[in-house]
Amino acid sequence: MWLLDCCVKGFLILVTLQIINIAQATNIPSQVVELNDKFLQVKNDGLWFVDFYAPWCIHCKRLTPIWEHVGHALADCQSLVRVAKLDCTRYTNIASALNIRGYPTIIFFRNGKEIVYEGERKKESIIDFAVKAAGPVVGVIENVQQLSQMRRNLKEPFFVYVEGNQDAQFPELFDNYNNVAEMLFSSTRFYRAKRDMFPKAVSIPEIPSVVVFKDSEYLIYKRERGSLSDWIYSERWSLIPLVASTNVMEVGRMRMLVLAVINMVERRNGTTQVGKFFSLVTNAAHMVRKDSYLSNIFQFGWLDGNEIANNVVLGTVNQPGLLVFNVTSYEYYSSSDAVSVMTEKSIISFLERIAAGDEPPLGGRSLSLRIKRLCFELSTNIAEMFRAQPLLTLCLLGVPLSFLSLITYCICSTDFSVDRDEIYPDEDDDSFISDDENHRKEE
Secondary structure, rough: HHHHHHHHHHHHHHHHHHHHHHHHHOOOOOOEOOOOOOOHHHOOEEEEEEEEEEEOHHHHHHHHHHHHHEEEEEEEOOOEEEEEEEEEEOHHHHHHOOOOOOOEEEEEEEEOEEEEEOOOOOOHHHHHHHHHHHHOOOOEEHHHHHHHHHHHHHOOOOOEEEEOOOOOOHHHHHHHHHHHHHOOOOOOOEEEEHHOOOOOOOOOOOOOOOEEOOOEEEOOOOHHOOOOHHHHHHOOOOOOOOOOOOOHHHOOOOOEEEEEEEEOOOOOOOOHHHHHHHHHHHHHHHHHHOOOOOHHHHHEEEEOOHHHHHHOOOOOOOOEEEEEEEEEOEEEEEOOOOOOHHOHHHHHHHHHHHHHOHHHHHEEOOOOHHHHHHHHHHHHHHHHHHHOOOHHHHHHHHHHHHHHHHHHHHHOOOOOOHHHHHHHHHHHHHHHHHHHHHHHHHH
């Protein structure tokens, strides 16, 4: 019996040690630096990617594991970017000095220059932003193979300044190109290369010039079409990019948005209604790109879900659906054709009517619509809070409403009428006695 007890105890000790070893093996050290109030002294040195958070913030807690993955991913690729985080409730002086107004706020510090990250809170998007922000403002293409590899691998558009011995004829072209690159380098890739780096299939009529490669095609900037900055802002998007709340204003900055309201899961499935509709809209986008008139007016895109579309129309947009949206005026256009009968030609015809002014716009920025939009967004947010956290939302809204109802009831039920006898009882008695004495004297 004693021997059996010893064996059992020994086995339990071995199991415990094994569990401890496994726990230690899975306890991966963090690659995220916890900053303190000394950060202002070093923020201008090198590259910093900082998450400014508050411990009580729900969105900050959701970002925490993603931020850890970002730190490990950048460390694995031996990036010079130092990923860090700072508790703004503890170091309020830092938050005040950097004008931090909301949580979480993500800022990339590039040798003192602050670049606020406003993209999606996804690991891939954040890492892509960090890589671009850490790279050179204008990269250099050194050989033909590098350019060919970039065209195969890069899914996003990139710009190339084609330089040559005649650059002295247009010195302002590169200056303008470099100025735009300094504003957009954290979201768009910019390069420069000699004419010899381009294959013969890429025809460049004059040098220097600016070329954009996107969607297996290339476009050349023509000076008669306007300023270089406007052209770059217009051509920095692919044929039909994903439009989210973080980039909708930028994508629609130069053109009206033609938005396919679908969902990401069924987008690539050509057998579903959503997949067929997305293929239809993509074909229409190709047709619009070939039209020099319509391509200057419309930019296609797709929405993952109908949340943005619902906020635009102040209602419910079915999936799949089509919506043309002007982000400047907040006006929108909705086709009367059902999705099941839409064709590429019907979409093009719809866009031509919009361009000609024959299609009446809806929505806008009038005072009544702003109030209606505010009420719609408020009700939508409250409904979303109830779906996500019903008990917490009930406490947050129920307790203040209960106190307000109690105060209102007390105010309305209180009797504020006053009896004069309760205020001046003695005065009335004295007046009565005085009148009685005067009456006796008169007798």
